[in-house]
Amino acid sequence: MSLHRLAARSALFLTCLVTLPVALPALANDNGRGRHKQLYAVPAPGKVTIDGKLDDWDLSGQIEMFVIQATRGTMNAKFAIMYDADALYLGADVNDPNPMMNMRSPETDPRMGWNADSCQFRLTTDPKIGYPILDESTFKYKGEGDPTENRDDIVHLTLWHYTETGEPQLAMQLGMTYRDPKNAPRGLVPQNQFQAKYLKRPDGTGYSFEYRIPWTTLNAKAPLKAGDVVASTVQFNYSRPDGQATAGGAAWAYDLMREAGFPFQSTKCWGKLVFSPTGKVDRKLVLEGVPPDRPLPLDFTYTLPEDTECTIQLFNEKNENVRIIVPQQERLGGPNTERWDGCDDNGNLLPAGTYRWRGIYHKPVKAEYRFSVHNSGQPAYPTVDGKGGWGADHGSPRAACAFDDGVLLAWDGSEFGWGVIRTDFAGKKQWGCNFDGTHLATDGTTVFSAGGHGFTKSVGIQLMTAKEARPIQLGGKDEIAAPPGGDDKTNVVTGLACDGKTLFASYKARNLVGRFDPKSGAVIGTWEVPAPERLAALADGRLAVISAGKVLVLKDGKPETTIAEKLDEPAGIAAAENTIFVANAGKLMNVSVFDGAGKYLRSIGKEGGRPAKGKYDPLGIYMPGGIAVDKTGQLWVAETTDAPKRISVWDSKTGAFKNEFFGGSDYFAYGFIDPAKPDEVLVHNVLWKIDWKNYKVTPITTVWRKTEPTMVPELGAGSYAASPKIFTAANGRQYLYGNKYAHYSGLHYRDGDLFKPAMSMIRSYPYIGPAGIPFLDEASKDYKYFWQDQNGDQCVQPEEITPLKGTPVENFNIVKVFPDLSVLLSSGYLLKPVSMENGVPKYDLAKAEKYPLPVGYSSLPLDDGGIVTYTDRGTLARYGKEGQPLWSYTGITRWQNALNLGVTGPGKLWGMTQCMGKGGDFLVYQTYFGPNHVFRTDGMYVGALLKDGRLMLNRGQDEGQPEGQGGYFGRLSIDGKDRYFTIGGGQDARVWEVTGLDTIKDLPGGTYVLTPELAAKAEQAQREYKMAIAAANRIVIGKDLATAKAVEKELENGHGFKAKTARDSTSLLVEYDVVSPTPLVNATPDPKLLFKGGNCLDIQLENDRGEPVRVLVTQHQGKPLATVYFPKVKDFKGEPTVFNSPTGKESFDEIRFLENVPLTTEKTDKGFRAKVSIPLEALRLKLDPGEKLKMDVGYIFGNAQGVGKAVRRAYLANNSFSANVLDDIPNEARLEPKEWGEATVE
DSSP states (O other): OOHHHHHHHHHHHHHHHHHOOOSSTTSGGGBOTTOOSEEEEEEOOSOOOOSSOOTTSOOTTOEEEESBGGGTTTSEEEEEEEEOSSEEEEEEEEEOSSTTOOOOOTTTOGGGTTSSSEEEEEEESOGGGOSOOOSOBGGGSSSTTOTTOOOOSEEEEEEEEETTTTEEEEEEEETTTTBOOTTSGGGBOOGGGOEEEEEEOTTSSEEEEEEEEETTTTTOSSOOOTTOEEEEEEEEEOBOTTSSSBOGGGGEEEESBSSSSOTTTBGGGBEEEEEOSSSSOOHHHHTTTOOOOOOOOEEEEEEESSSEEEEEEEEOTTOEEEEEEEEEEEEOSEEEEEEEOSBOTTSOBOOSEEEEEEEEEESOOEEEEEEEESOOOSSSSOOTTSOSSOSBSSSOEEEEEEETTEEEEEESOOSSBOSEEEEOTTOOEEEEESOOOSEEEEOSSEEEEEOOSSSOOOSSEEEEETTTOOBOOBTTBSEEOOOTTOOTTTTOOOEEEEOSSOEEEEEGGGTEEEEEOTTTOOEEEEEEOSSEEEEEEOTTSOEEEEETTEEEEEETTEEEEEEOTTOSSEEEEEEETTEEEEEEOSSSOSEEEEOTTOOEEEEESOTTOSOSSEEOOTTSOOSEEEEEEOTTSEEEEEEOSOSSOEEEEEETTTOOEEEEEEOOOOSSOOOBOOTTSTTEEEETTEEEEEETTTTEEEEEEEOOOOOSTTBOOOOOSSOSSOOOEEEEOTTSOEEEEEEOTTSEEEEEEEETTEEEEEEEEEEESOTTOOOSOHHHHHHOSSEEEEEEOSSSSOBOOGGGEEEOTTSTTOSOOEEEEOTTOOEEETTSEEEOOSEEETTEEEOOGGGOEEOSSOOOSEEEEOTTSOEEEEOTTSOEEEEOTTSOEEEEEOOOOOGGGOTTSOOOBTTBOTTEEEEEEEETTEEEEEETTSOEEEEETTSOEEEEESBOGGGOSSOSTTBOOTTOOOOEEEEEEETTEEEEEEEEOSSSEEEEEEESGGGOEEOOOEEEEEOHHHHHHHHHHHHHHHHHHHHHTOEEEESSTTTOOEEEEEOTTSOEEEEEEEEOSSEEEEEEEEEOSSOSEEOOSSGGGHHHHOOEEEEEEEOTTSOEEEEEEEEETTEEEEEEEESOOTTOOSOOEEEEETTEEEEESEEEEEETOSEEEEEOSSEEEEEEEEEHHHHTOOOOTTOEEEEEEEEEEOOTTSOSSOSEEEESSOOSSGGGOOSOHHHHHOOOGGGOEEEEEO
16 A cells, blocks of 8 residues: 555545544443454364354454444444464454445455455564554655565455455555565465455345464464464454445444554554463453443434435424434445434433434535634634634733744733733744733743733732743742832732843832842842833833833933823833834824934824724724834734734834734634625624635724713623624614623614614623723612613713613513514513614613513524524423424533533533524524534434534634634525535634535434333343443552552543552552643642642542542652642641632641652653652551542643643543532532542452
8 A cells, every 4th residue: 555545545534533423422432443452362272164154263352343332233343363373363243234345356456455345454473573563654664665664574454355256355565664465466365375254144234254364374474372462453344335435434443452543554553462372261351441331222223315424313292302313423325223222312211102203314514614803823723732823812912022033922811812922023923821911021031921910810920931931930939029018009010121131120009110130030129210111121221111101211220311202191112222112092092213312203103093993994003002123123012902902013114014913802702794794794893804705804894992981882792691793674774782791781783884882781880890881880889771872972871871670671681683673682571662763773661572482591583483592401492483382402401510521512412502593494502612513493403513622632723612602603695605604713703614504304204112121121221331330440459550450531532541559558559641742740839729730640539537638749840749638637726728719619627748759750652651659647548458448530631831720630430510620729629529439458
């Protein structure tokens, strides 16, 4: 096989495996890939007759292989190996809906024998090489037949039955360049060099085969014998009905693998083949490491007209969906049989009865990325290398800082996205971190960051490396504190600058500029300066500082020059050599340029800036803050507001506009397109022009901005309940409606380039702060008002407001504005216009009507007068215009309770949040975890779009919106063609086109009878399954680590861990094999909060005194550390440590630090191995033989630096809400013994 063909085949594997949905992905063993780590070849019990029957075989080493559980009944293979001194024997009993169909001619194309019904078996024939083989792959060599690759011990076999002639075939290649052996011209082994026979079952459901392949045919130096261990792997491929090709990823069964990978590309994923000295191998050895199978005792049979993607569902007599049996999966044309468990979608056993089944089939339905709005990353979405995406979500641009190797930019609030990024001089991002800041400085080695209102709470100066944003210490401290004499209020940093020798920090409240050593962080001295703010270091050693509305140029701390002209609310300052640049945030709204003596030279940016609202003008600056001049002469301006968030770049010498960068988008990245104007998209209160041919966007207008104290504000760029929506009403005019978190819900009308507010609900002092309207904020701490503009000034006057408290419409969030401008409220009331003046509707609260249909958490009225409502109790239902229920989905787990349910995907509805919209006959719903679920308006489930971000695999364009709460879905007519689109994303408003919806066709459907006997069978299977899981997950504390039993936790993305526990006379011994791209490093400043930084071994147990104990082990700032937590200590009399947050608190009587605990780590192929010895005395534990105790083991995954927040938590037993939380300290610290498993001391 040529390498280019290998590469093509690799791409085919990747494509199909990504798009192949897996039934019930929350359960790891639903996927049959690589279930067995070892396979036992047993001695042939005597003379073996090669007749296709296996009745003279010893099948004790046999393993069962399948693709996924749902098709296990019709596509599986029971594979076995035997051996003797002369030959290797391969045999299998195969379930196959198209048995022995392979039209790949051995004469014309023997290398493609795999591409239909076939078995591929690979092994190494030299036991001296050892196991595993980690260094052989197709990528190691230049091409097919590479002279540097001459290994004959790596053997690839393809076994198939050529349907045309009815003869068994055997192809063979050698090495990872797939060379043809001398005894197999063109890779085809002559018939006289092996024996084989295939036998089809009379009922046509499958076949069996056996091969006898002499060791001489395999070119083995010597026969493999008892006791030998070699690397090996096996794969079964299932054909389309015509035998011309396999059915794709849904029909490839891989097994005998030590880790994930593609066996045809690399030997390091191959499993272990053990040549047993004796027959009748103990099945416990064969099945070691295989998870218990989730029982699928029942069959469901249906027929498809073609190879296709399909969905099959069961509904009860009320037309309630009870089970999605096949959720958007690839299946073969013809009869199909699904195995299933007799449970509903929530895992509850279904009662006996008659159910109706429905089905659809179609070409793949998927979301294809087209472009992003309001993010200038290259690409605009996050990527694994950290170079994709741009900026922070919550904050706005605040600071810019240039140095020899690039530019640093900061935003003042970051949860998702990056509060500080480094770019090259063209704006290509190099790295990003979760620090947020208002001020930046660097000496080229260390980045100094201060300020920020979001998630960087300290008033000190934060420290990180300029090279990779790794947090560091100076002088043994995690941050630089203010000079002595202030407090948290007065020590707020108001400016930073560094000239390489000195770090300067201004403290406005103290009238102080501090000077620090940038290498040690030590205070050098202070200067008294009136109200100092932003700073800039000049090349001649002077320091320019914004002070009380002027600019002072200091020499040795004394004012040498004062600049007062051409300044207007100076907000930013920079220097290039001895030229001074000052950003004006007043009416000038530009940058003034001065020479080193303070003489005005010129201005950059048009005077007055770009408009606060209305037509967008890139040649103007709006609300500048931090600025910087890079070594290429570019001036970078951080414009400190939203709509849009912008960093503009100018030629510092000519003043010419050069570039602009947008983003990151708010929490959340919403966008909306009016079907009547499909070439415009609303994102971040900016209307953008869409170039559909090139998938580019440019800003048109800022639709609204509050510019007066009593003016009604703009809608929220991101919001929980209702993202801003733009539509054309029946009168032909465009309108905009939506919410701004909890304190504003309004309706705006288009007037030229503006969308002016007409009416709204305004709430004073909700959870995010005051409404910003003085007389409302002073009058009440929490009150809702209805406002309508009576005089056209868009400002609130007392006579224009009506208190809502106590009225039926107090719950006022706007759910929908109809084409006639009637407004449906979340309270379930309808406001109809009582008059219309120039397209501006007027409403009368006294005439509010009760809406006749159910309105819930997320409701969408339909054109036929009905409604689709998703309630906060987890019911999605459609009602007719008379209120009659038409269909429903019940028991959908809300996102707050879904954190422990694994990744979402096709058919897995947990975590579903808001409706994103309706397009044609389709509805799309967002999920908290990113994927979007597609339903048809008749209640049929179609499938899921996008990936769950928790997979932690290849972050990119197909990852859905994190913590998703809403978004957009609609059908647009573009160039006369109807197309479907969805918009979401984390910090870029990502636009995907949804393809495949127009290919959906219905299956005939029918009835399914679940008899009492079948229901009882399902109940018994579930009972046995739960018992098997409990037994498999028991921890055994062994006598030594070498022989101790390993327990394993696998995550959906391939990450996970294995853990062994043992004890000696003084210590608990623990060994972890962790699969993770990040090492065991943790740089969390406070060792009490190790769990925040992640990358920790997490051991939890109950000691001899009945006290819960938790031990976190890591390399903390380069040194081994174990932090031991005791929530309760018997007879404790001291002061406990308490962790608080708005969700609650957790108290710990004692927290111990075991510094330099014996800890060793070594790198492995997929992560690392760690061994730690924890003193029993530190745990107040004895571990007597035979003792049983509550215990759990887990791992906290973090980023490469071990800072910020942890990425994922995983435990062997505990899967509770608290065990999955990552953003709340009390939950992350909490111990839950009731959720632990049991450990036995050997």
